[in-house]
Amino acid sequence: MDLVHQLFQLNHLYRSTNALYGRYVARTGISPTVLWIMYALHPINGNCTQSEFCSQWGISAQTANSAIKKMEREGLIELCSVEGNRKSKLLRLTRRGELLSREIVSPLIDAELQALKAMTDEERAEMLRLEQRHYEEMLKFISAPIEPPEV
Numbered sequence: 001m002d003l004v005h006q007l008f009q010l011n012h013l014y015r016s017t018n019a020l021y022g023r024y025v026a027r028t029g030i031s032p033t034v035l036w037i038m039y040a041l042h043p044i045n046g047n048c049t050q051s052e053f054c055s056q057w058g059i060s061a062q063t064a065n066s067a068i069k070k071m072e073r074e075g076l077i078e079l080c081s082v083e084g085n086r087k088s089k090l091l092r093l094t095r096r097g098e099l100l101s102r103e104i105v106s107p108l109i110d111a112e113l114q115a116l117k118a119m120t121d122e123e124r125a126e127m128l129r130l131e132q133r134h135y136e137e138m139l140k141f142i143s144a145p146i147e148p149p150e151v
Contacts, residue, residue, distance in 0.1 A: 021108075028104045033059060033067035035108075037077070038101040041093045042109065049088045050079075076100060 025035045036057050040048060048056070054064050068091065071077040076097035079089035093101055116124055 024108060030104065031067060033063055034071060034076075035104065037064070037067055037071065037091065038093065038097065038105050039108070041077070041091055041097075042101055042105050043098070044109065047090050047092050049082065049090055051088065053091060071097065 021035075022032070025032050028035065030038075036059065037053065039045070040053050040057060050061070050064055050068060053059070054061050068077060068079070072079065074096075075094055078092050078094055080092055082088045082090050119127070
């Protein structure tokens, strides 16, 4: 199998996996950003600041801020001060947010865990190792300066 075909297969798998999450979130009635905020704040993960969330999940500050403000209005999330840092606010699910997270995020995490359990320890370790390697190789090229085309 040639390299270009493998690239298209890999991209197809990434898009298909993203589509699975898209179908799941569409059934919940919440936005994808709200889902990922609740996922990030799920009890298995803990709390984080808005900037940590954006950095870890690859979501723009503007998109996250809009979702956070909506969640705040709906009583799903609260922003708490961080000691020693007046600018950063810690995101925390309210009781209502925790209940919704259990209803929506917990089944998703359970499905992810079941999919991983279907693999052997060695397969999971290999998958993680290869994903990390792919990320690191892509980072080298994506981070490199882009040469302007010759005209």
